[in-house]
Amino acid sequence: MTMPANTSERVVRPRTSLALWFALLGGPAAGLTNVMISYAAVDRACVNDSSIILHVLTLLFLVIAVLAGVTAWRLRQEIGERESTAGGLLARSHFMTTVGLLSAGISFFAMILQWIPIFFLGACHGT
Helix, strand or coil, rough: CCCCCCCCHHHHHHHHHHHHHHHHHHHHHHHEEEEEHHHHHHHHHHHHCCCCCHHHHHHHHHHHHHHHHHHHHHHHHCCCCCCCCCCCCCHHHHHHHHHHHHHHHHHHHHHHHHHHHHHCCCCCCCC
């Protein structure tokens, strides 16, 4: 598979480097932040007898995980296919986008699984 000559130049740019790191860590960071903030928001939701804040928070972090996955997908398409034994900047970037896609997908699925009890049990179940 051939690639444009300027692909390596685009990957080296600071903006692309930040996008690679967001693609790699955005999904897991969104999942972790969702757990931390939602855990703290349960008291407020229980006092107000409304789970809407938990739904809004979960949706927000799901969107962030999806954005991380889309960023990884876009960068992966831009970089192109690489051999698994190849070295260098493009092979490393290809690996980062692959792991980013997988971690964003797993994080998205984990947040969906954490969201299911909010629908069925509500915020104050057991208190």
